[in-house]
Amino acid sequence: MDILKKIQDHREQEEELKWEGTFSEYLDLLKERPYLAQSAHSRVYNMIKSAGVAEEHDHKRYKFFDEDIYGLDEAMEKLVEEYFHPAARRLDVRKRILLLMGPVSGGKSTLVNLLKRGMEKYTHTDEGAVFAIKGCPMHEDPLHLVPNHLRKDFQEEYGIRIEGSLSPLNTMRVETEYGGRIEDVLVERIFFSEDKRTGIGTFSPSDPKSQDIADLTGSIDFSTIAQYGSESDPRAYRFDGELNKANRGIMEFQEMLKCDEKFLWHLLSLTQEGNFKAGRFALISADELIIAHTNEAEYRSFIANKKNEALHSRMIVMPVPYNLKVSQEERIYEKMIRESDIRDVHIAPHTLRVAAMFTILTRLKESKKASIDVLKKMRLYDGEILEGFSDVDVEELKKEHADEGMSGIDPRYVINRISSTIIKKELTSINALDVLRSLKDGLGSHASISNEDKERYLDFISLARKEYDEIAKKEVQKAFVYSYEESAVTLMDNYLDNVEAYCNKAKLRDPLTGEELNPDERLMRSIEEQIGVSENAKKAFREEILIRISAYARKGKKFDYQSHERLREAIQKKLFADLKDVVKITTSTKTPDEQQLKKINEVVATLIDEHGYNSSSANELLKYVGSLLNR
Numbered sequence: 266m267d268i269l270k271k272i273q274d275h276r277e278q279e280e281e282l283k284w285e286g287t288f289s290e291y292l293d294l295l296k297e298r299p300y301l302a303q304s305a306h307s308r309v310y311n312m313i314k315s316a317g318v319a320e321e322h323d324h325k326r327y328k329f330f331d332e333d334i335y336g337l338d339e340a341m342e343k344l345v346e347e348y349f350h351p352a353a354r355r356l357d358v359r360k361r362i363l364l365l366m367g368p369v370s371g372g373k374s375t376l377v378n379l380l381k382r383g384m385e386k387y388t389h390t391d392e393g394a395v396f397a398i399k400g401c402p403m404h405e406d407p408l409h410l411v412p413n414h415l416r417k418d419f420q421e422e423y424g425i426r427i428e429g430s431l432s433p434l435n436t437m438r439v440e441t442e443y444g445g446r447i448e449d450v451l452v453e454r455i456f457f458s459e460d461k462r463t464g465i466g467t468f469s470p471s472d473p474k475s476q477d478i479a480d481l482t483g484s485i486d487f488s489t490i491a492q493y494g495s496e497s498d499p500r501a502y503r504f505d506g507e508l509n510k511a512n513r514g515i516m517e518f519q520e521m522l523k524c525d526e527k528f529l530w531h532l533l534s535l536t537q538e539g540n541f542k543a544g545r546f547a548l549i550s551a552d553e554l555i556i557a558h559t560n561e562a563e564y565r566s567f568i569a570n571k572k573n574e575a576l577h578s579r580m581i582v583m584p585v586p587y588n589l590k591v592s593q594e595e596r597i598y599e600k601m602i603r604e605s606d607i608r609d610v611h612i613a614p615h616t617l618r619v620a621a622m623f624t625i626l627t628r629l630k631e632s633k634k635a636s637i638d639v640l641k642k643m644r645l646y647d648g649e650i651l652e653g654f655s656d657v658d659v660e661e662l663k664k665e666h667a668d669e670g671m672s673g674i675d676p677r678y679v680i681n682r683i684s685s686t687i688i689k690k691e692l693t694s695i696n697a698l699d700v701l702r703s704l705k706d707g708l709g710s711h712a713s714i715s716n717e718d719k720e721r722y723l724d725f726i727s728l729a730r731k732e733y734d735e736i737a738k739k740e741v742q743k744a745f746v747y748s749y750e751e752s753a754v755t756l757m758d759n760y761l762d763n764v765e766a767y768c769n770k771a772k773l774r775d776p777l778t779g780e781e782l783n784p785d786e787r788l789m790r791s792i793e794e795q796i797g798v799s800e801n802a803k804k805a806f807r808e809e810i811l812i813r814i815s816a817y818a819r820k821g822k823k824f825d826y827q828s829h830e831r832l833r834e835a836i837q838k839k840l841f842a843d844l845k846d847v848v849k850i851t852t853s854t855k856t857p858d859e860q861q862l863k864k865i866n867e868v869v870a871t872l873i874d875e876h877g878y879n880s881s882s883a884n885e886l887l888k889y890v891g892s893l894l895n896r
């Protein structure tokens with residue numbers, strides 16, 4: 266379908282959604298669909314829930330955040346359960362300002378944007394529809410038209426409780442335009458749009474000293490003041506501040522704590538009574554979610570100032586820490602690269618993963634448990650299963666430091682280093698070593714890294730480098746084995762047949778000659794020695810494996826070489842040990858003979874076809890591994 270046709274279709278769909286009627290017709294709608302009258306907070310909560318909720322080990326994962334926010338499931342769960350849910354039920358927290366607190370580039374703005382864009386879409390659905398008094402610059406809730414003394418009756422009839430009073434402007438309009446007949450007041454369906462300044466607003470402070478409250482609450486309209494004769498005529502006032510425009514929806518308050526404290530005092534009544542003052546008018550009821558964000562340092566200095574006490578108690582602070590999972594960090598980089606102008610550069614496999622390892626290491630705090638070093642912690646947090654540790658251990662680890670994830674290297678730094686490497690060297694392909702080098706070189710000029718941290722970070726660069734060395738060796742060795750998986754399976758089957766015969770004191774039969782053979786002790790030992798199983802321990806080890814196999818069989822599961830972690834490691838090491846010399850010689854020779862050349866070409870082809878390299882990154886990898894093996 267061409268784009269013009271799509272535009273036309275879109276316009277037609279928008280037309281179809283439109284609705285306009287009198288207040289009494291709107292009441293008919295409410296009879297059938299009382300949820301249309303829900304508050305802004307409730308609508309946001311329902312939007313989040315409507316994307317689905319997954320229950321995972323005692324935790325809820327709100328899928329709404331899945332697409333854009335990675336690795337923060339628990340922070341999002343807390344945000345929903347401790348703010349959005351109670352706020353939707355009209356508990357007092359909804360009047361408070363939601364303050365997201367987290368380190369730089371930790372995803373705060375991304376989160377707010379997700380909510381804003383989400384609401385724009387949600388108001389186009391049936392469940393998320395919003396209705397407002399027509400022609401009102403603040404899209405006022407039509408139910409405010411119901412006079413106070415009748416609201417109790419209204420609640421009995423409709424089951425809806427009305428909050429907030431009719432704004433000065435609409436009070437006047439009912440008189441002048443509708444002759445006091447509220448049932449005739451026109452109501453329309455509105456659709457949130459930040460561009461059109463409907464239901465979504467963003468307030469960004471300018472110079473704190475000269476900040477004008479009009480930006481928030483509107484100002485006198487000097488062009489019409491002559492017409493209406495008085496400053497206190499609401500028709501001579503422009504209700505076009507961000508608080509006005511965001512009514513019924515969301516207002517983002519950027520850099521809130523950078524504002525002058527006197528300016529923030531204007532927000533006191535808003536956070537207490539749910540209304541704000543504009544010009545010389547009676548208070549205006551606000552039905553909107555106010556989200557601000559800040560970093561920890563700014564927040565600390567804010568609460569240290571006694572003058573801010575009143576406001577402080579009217580904010581709900583929710584932490585948005587850094588992600589602490591390597592695999593999720595990798596996804597963050599992938600996303601940022603997709604959105605950038607370096608997306609066409611070839612990034613060798615494992616590059617982003619290794620960068621992510623470094624980043625996560627800088628964010629982790631040392632565990633008090635002696636048995637857990639940072640690398641182990643990094644793996645456990647990423648959901649790896651390590652022998653001797655359970656989910657309970659991981660939960661305990663997370664509880665050790667409340668402020669974990671509030672410091673360390675931010676994702677933007679990593680992406681900036683990657684792009685600057687690419688641009689400076691005019692590279693068309695980069696690998697993990699390029700990136701680690703660049704991350705290291707940049708540490709000196711990173712504004713917020715102390716010398717002490719720098720030392721630690723340099724250690725983490727080496728740790729990540731060592732991890733990469735292991736990954737690189739494995740990758741090349743695997744590519745050398747002709748069909749790695751098949752070889753591993755064959756070796757394992759062979760081993761298990763022998764172990765079974767050994768434990769049952771039985772013989773094996775040679776498949777070719779039919780001859781009876783004793784279990785092949787040399788073969789079994791050559792595998793077991795790879796993982797340090799001693800002569801004395803071999804019997805127990807073999808029996809344990811047989812027990813494991815029968816346990817699998819009882820559950821109807823197939824035991825394969827992936828089922829037993831240590832056995833898998835032993836098989837892999839054995840395969841690699843047999844190959845070591847070939848790999849070493851082939852990858853490091855300067856003048857390969859014909860056969861070596863053939864092998865190199867084969868390996869490069871495997872790396873390209875099966876592991877995502879291109880020819881330059883595959884050749885670089887081979888060279889590097891050659892140098893590693895010859896150390």
Ligand SMILES: Nc1ncnc2c1ncn2[C@@H]1O[C@H](COP(=O)(O)OP(=O)(O)OP(=O)(O)O)[C@@H](O)[C@H]1O
Nearest residue numbers: 333334335368369370371372373374375588597676
């Ligand atoms: N947990 C995360 N999931 C997905 N993307 C993330 C995450 N953390 C950071 N990012 C990405 O990092 C970049 C910076 O994030 P964002 O601008 O939202 O951070 P911020 O907390 O608002 O930072 P600042 O304090 O500098 O305003 C964005 O491209 C964002 O997509």
Ligand SMILES: [Mg+2]
Nearest residue numbers: 373374375558
């Ligand atoms: Mg931001």
